[in-house]
Amino acid sequence: MRKESVRAVSSALVLSMAGLGNAQAGIDKIYGTTVEQGELELEMRGVHVLDDEGGSEGDKTLKFAVGYGVNAWWWTEAYLEFEDERGEDAELEAYELENIFQLSEPGEYAVDFGFLTEIEKVRELDIVELKVGPLFQKDFADWTGKLNLLTERQFGDDKTEDEWEFIGRAQLKYRLSSAFEPGIELHTEEHSKALGIVGMGTTSMSETPVEWLFGLFSGMNDDTPDLQARWELEFEF
Secondary structure (H helix, E strand, O other): HHHHHHHHHHHHHHHHHHHHHHOOOOOOOOOOOOOOOOEEEEEEEEEEEEOOOOOOOEEEEEEEEEEEEEEOEEEEEEEEEEEEOOOOEEEEEEEEEEEEEEOOOOOOOOOEEEEEEEEEOOOOOOOEEEEEEEEEEEEEEOOOEEEEEEEEEOOOOOOOOOOOEEEEEEEEEOOOOOOEEEEEEEEEOOOOEEEEEEEEEEEEEOEEEEEEEEOOOOOOOOOOOEEEEEEEEEOOO
């Protein structure tokens, strides 16, 4: 009887985590292809559900990271991921290790290429999530386009998915000025689709460059919250 109770509680935890992930996992950072050797970066970013008839309104995911440009083609970054369900205290949910590999020099080909690998370990469950895929970037006139085509799979006894799943993210921005660049983003996964408008730019804080982004996203199907906000802050040293 005790084993059945433990298994029931574990299943409930997995399902609740999966529900939160489905609500927000469709929106995340869109990566470029360029690596800056020797650059140290502190990053904070988050996704907040502002309106959702499915009941996830108020949920948010927060990530804090330290990244470093190891050499001219390898960037590595370690994350702590916190989740806050409907206004409760944020709790540490997962650890991530992310690597970006620059595969071409800017302008060397018609499109710049890179590759992303990411490993995430859920803190209290036996779930390891692997995410891999190519990154593309293209500058034309005063515009920059980014495209991330990723695949994702879970491993472990508590996994909720048994197959590779597709993740597609695209961003098109207008390079109005370094202080402000408007753009649009499309985020799509197996069960979620969202389209949004974003603003981004670079400012400084005590002579430290700070890159920022803020966007509002509308869900494009019933499995995606109606309105979400995404933000990023990156402090570069």
